Amino acid sequence: MGEWSDVCVLIPTYNEAAAIGQVLDGFEAQGFEHVLVMDGGSDDGTQEIARDHGADVREQTGSGKGQAIREAVQLIDQPYVLMLDGDATYRPDEAPAMLEPLLDGEAEHVIGNRFADMESGAMSRLNRVGNRLINRAFRVVHGRDFVDILSGYRAFTIESARRFALTADGFGIETEMAVECVKHNVTTEVVPITYECRPEEAETNLSPFRDGAVILMTLYRMAKTNNPLFYFGSVGIVSTLVGIMLGGYVAVEWFTRGISHEVIAIVSALGIIFGVQLLIFGVLSDMIVTLHREQLHYIERLSAENQPNDAGRPGDSGRREPSSEGDERS
Structure with missing residues (x-):
């Protein structure tokens, strides 16, 4: 060997x-x-x-x-x-x-x-x-x-x-x-x-x-599964900002020129609502992922504590034991 x-x-x-x-x-x-x-x-x-x-x-x-x-x-x-x-x-x-x-x-x-x-x-x-x-x-x-x-x-x-x-x-x-x-x-x-x-x-x-x-x-x-707050939050922020900008345009047109844009106003409202919902969903998903990781780490720790500490096995946390004098690393 x-x-x-x-x-x-x-x-x-x-x-x-x-x-x-x-x-x-x-x-x-x-x-x-x-x-x-x-x-x-x-x-x-x-x-x-x-x-x-x-x-x-x-x-x-x-x-x-x-x-x-x-x-x-x-x-x-x-x-x-x-x-x-x-x-x-x-x-x-x-x-x-x-x-x-x-x-x-x-x-x-x-x-x-x-x-x-x-x-x-x-x-x-x-x-x-x-x-x-x-x-x-x-x-x-x-x-x-x-x-x-x-x-x-x-x-x-x-x-x-x-x-x-x-x-x-x-x-x-x-x-x-x-x-x-x-x-x-x-x-x-x-x-x-x-x-x-x-x-x-x-x-x-x-x-x-x-x-x-x-x-x-x-x-x-x-x-999506590792950082859901970023995954959903990034889309939520973009949707919310687009909705706010469209709403601002509708407001300016209404107050300065008396022109109403009902369709754009509806799109603006939907964009803001959709974006806020995505942000909330991202926060909730992040909480679930964090809880899942804590439980998984706890289970892995219990499993490691109950496993016999056999040297040389895959996943063994200790240093590999050489099988012979020639197996020592220089």
């Missing part, structure tokens, strides 16, 4: 033939025994190259990165997962730093911060601005600062991942995972990493505008 026998390296791929061999060689050099490549039906030889480099290759049943991760989580037997893209933008030699918070029992989920050390040209200016905007929106909507929620370099316990309700198919999956960490109070740490330029032969599967819009919609959609 090697040093990383409790870790499965998960690599979702789609047409990564130009880089996947380099990535797999890097993890082999680091001593990782379990590497799972979940492929989305590549037609450029990605699967054959991955098998030639010793990876366990599975073809997912659906399409998209999110589907690959959902299927992989059900297949993995190891208690710890190190996940990254197969485009050679993440460094295998930084895997120990990513896994350290998990193995020390300090976190259940680790996010690699690409902005800590990003090579020139690794990310376009448009993508950089989009990432900053999305991270800022995440802080506002969900109340946590994970610095780089779109990072594809992550480490997590398989037990925590199986608690997540993941539905996104594409690049919105990282956003969903970040929101689920907040929703389920999963202890999360951010680790600085290096983000490198992809090989010239490797083409990106990311569409900045399309995928950016999907990610922002995922952020907003998931606020």
